[in-house]
Amino acid sequence: MDAIIIETLIKIVVVVLIFSALGGFGTYFERKILAFLQRRWGPNIVGPFGLLQIIADGIKLFTKEDIIPINAERGIFIFSTLIIAVAAFTAFVAIPIYPQFTVFGYTVRPIVIDVNVGLLFVMGVMAVGMYSPLLAGMSSGNKWSLLGAARAVVALLSFEVITGLSILAPLMLVGSLSLIDINAYQMGGIDNWMVWQQPIAFVLFLIAGFAETNRKPFDLSEQDAEIIGGYHTEYSGMKYGLMMIGEYANMFVVAFLVSIIFLGGYGEAGSIVNGEAVGAWGGIWLILKVAFFFILFVWVRAAWPHIRPDQLMWLAWKVLMPLAVVNIVITGIVMMA
Amino acid sequence: MHIEPFENRNVSNSVYVPVDIKPYPKTGWESFKQVVARSLKGELFVGLWTVLREFIKMDWPAIEYPLEKMPMNARYRAVHKLLRLWESGYERCIGCGLCEKICIADCIRMDTRIDANSRKEVTEYSINFGRCIFCGYCAEVCPELAIVHGDRYENVSEQRAHFSLKNDMLTPMDVLKNRAQVEFEGFGALIPGSSNDVKKTPLAY
Numbered sequence: 001m002d003a004i005i006i007e008t009l010i011k012i013v014v015v016v017l018i019f020s021a022l023g024g025f026g027t028y029f030e031r032k033i034l035a036f037l038q039r040r041w042g043p044n045i046v047g048p049f050g051l052l053q054i055i056a057d058g059i060k061l062f063t064k065e066d067i068i069p070i071n072a073e074r075g076i077f078i079f080s081t082l083i084i085a086v087a088a089f090t091a092f093v094a095i096p097i098y099p100q101f102t103v104f105g106y107t108v109r110p111i112v113i114d115v116n117v118g119l120l121f122v123m124g125v126m127a128v129g130m131y132s133p134l135l136a137g138m139s140s141g142n143k144w145s146l147l148g149a150a151r152a153v154v155a156l157l158s159f160e161v162i163t164g165l166s167i168l169a170p171l172m173l174v175g176s177l178s179l180i181d182i183n184a185y186q187m188g189g190i191d192n193w194m195v196w197q198q199p200i201a202f203v204l205f206l207i208a209g210f211a212e213t214n215r216k217p218f219d220l221s222e223q224d225a226e227i228i229g230g231y232h233t234e235y236s237g238m239k240y241g242l243m244m245i246g247e248y249a250n251m252f253v254v255a256f257l258v259s260i261i262f263l264g265g266y267g268e269a270g271s272i273v274n275g276e277a278v279g280a281w282g283g284i285w286l287i288l289k290v291a292f293f294f295i296l297f298v299w300v301r302a303a304w305p306h307i308r309p310d311q312l313m314w315l316a317w318k319v320l321m322p323l324a325v326v327n328i329v330i331t332g333i334v335m336m337a
Numbered sequence: 338m339h340i341e342p343f344e345n346r347n348v349s350n351s352v353y354v355p356v357d358i359k360p361y362p363k364t365g366w367e368s369f370k371q372v373v374a375r376s377l378k379g380e381l382f383v384g385l386w387t388v389l390r391e392f393i394k395m396d397w398p399a400i401e402y403p404l405e406k407m408p409m410n411a412r413y414r415a416v417h418k419l420l421r422l423w424e425s426g427y428e429r430c431i432g433c434g435l436c437e438k439i440c441i442a443d444c445i446r447m448d449t450r451i452d453a454n455s456r457k458e459v460t461e462y463s464i465n466f467g468r469c470i471f472c473g474y475c476a477e478v479c480p481e482l483a484i485v486h487g488d489r490y491e492n493v494s495e496q497r498a499h500f501s502l503k504n505d506m507l508t509p510m511d512v513l514k515n516r517a518q519v520e521f522e523g524f525g526a527l528i529p530g531s532s533n534d535v536k537k538t539p540l541a542y
Contacts, residue, residue, distance in 0.1 A: 044401075299385060
């Protein structure tokens with residue numbers, strides 16, 4: 001019993017460390033890749049290839065004066081920064097971030113808890129993250145923050161529906177909400193990937209993922225040209241840093257979900273067939289898939305303009321939701337037949 | 338010269354590309370068809386490919402600014418300079434006060450006196466860069482090409498008074514001795530290669 005508690009604590013610490021560090025590296029990679037796509041250099045002064053820019057940014061954020069506006073609701077203003085980061089990190093509890101492997105004869109399963117409602121848990125926790133923009137915008141005492149919060153909540157609420165409905169059809173096929181079971185369903189090569197059986201669900205889930213992480217075509221809540229910084233206009237220093245880490249962690253959550261549910265995850269890695277461990281490269285493949293989707297977030301940001309709130313609503317309710325429902329119905333008919 | 342080449346007033350007819358605007362959809366079915374066509378046509382992927390192509394080319398035209406700088410054009414009007422005579426090293430300024438008079442922002446002040454050789458000498462010369470609008474009238478009116486515009490566009494400093502006193506603007510003697518004083522080409526200076534850009538205008542006739 002003690003061993004499980006210690007193991008779980010170690011896993012939690014590792015997950016928090018990895019993904020808060022990835023949040024920092026995420027800002028660097030985003031700036032660098034975005035710059036290359038837009039024919040610029042990106043950060044290249046501090047350290048080799050500008051790599052130490054992350055440390056410079058960190059020092060800047062830590063030492064910056066912490067401003068709380070006089071009209072802000074003090075408690076909620078501080079508390080709301082925590083929600084998005086905590087929610088994003090909590091979502092990793094039920095996500096297998098690597099196939100199971102053996103170290104010194106001890107088998108490690110790199111998932112904190114394999115709850116049997118894993119996917120439901122992840123999506124619920126991601127939805128809780130929505131309170132961060134809402135509370136931040138309402139407590140800032142700033143009109144742009146309020147507008148940003150309203151836009152963020154409207155977009156997130158609409159696309160929660162799309163996420164839920166689009167994921168339903170794959171879940172009907174798998175018959176389990178555990179991400180490990182979903183991964184196991186797709187074992188045996190590229191042919192068995194869910195994306196071939198559910199292409200519409202894949203596209204819908206990807207679009208909804210962009211909306212839920214407030215990324216470029218749907219980044220209504222923090223469009224500088226219109227509403228300055230949106231809900232984090234009034235935040236500075238480490239509060240802003242925490243929100244940024246939360247947003248990047250959210251991007252990694254979505255990237256992991258898409259890779260595991262639709263693109264085969266880590267495949268057969270970690271399982272034993274006829275006494276031999278197979279699929280040794282599965283974990284590396286999973287990381288490459290996640291990296292591809294992270295780059296796709298940046299790539300889309302470089303290429304596409306963003307859309308108006310009314311277009312977002314139109315897209316969510318008049319196009320994507322009917323498509324998701326039709327997809328579920330067709331999947332059901334095919335399964336019955 | 339024959340008049341015929343000037344009769345053709347559509348000087349850049351070949352450059353214009355008329356935009357093909359299709360009629361707007363009127364019925365619901367037509368707008369539905371438009372949405373489907375636009376969604377499946379792959380125009381979004383054209384955008385993705387465009388940025389990826391620039392990434393693959395690995396050819397970034399961006400200037401690494403603090404390390405390399407663009408050459409400024411001779412017509413560029415940045416912070417002023419006071420020049421010296423090449424041979425003697427005397428200041429060119431004769432203290433006529435025309436620049437002070439013509440300055441529309443009223444930002445030039447100068448003090449003069451008659452020196453021992455009964456030559457007019459400028460004791461103080463200052464430009465208030467908080468007011469200066471860099472119109473260039475002072476350089477244009479100067480009969481001696483003494484006050485000119487330089488190419489120093491980086492005018493950030495700790496003090497508002499920097500660059501604006503006589504000692505800041507006057508060419509230092511060691512620079513002059515190194516023959517490094519840059520002569521002002523004047524406001525009519527041609528941009529290199531500008532004769533290729535000359536086009537017919539209706540004013541030609």
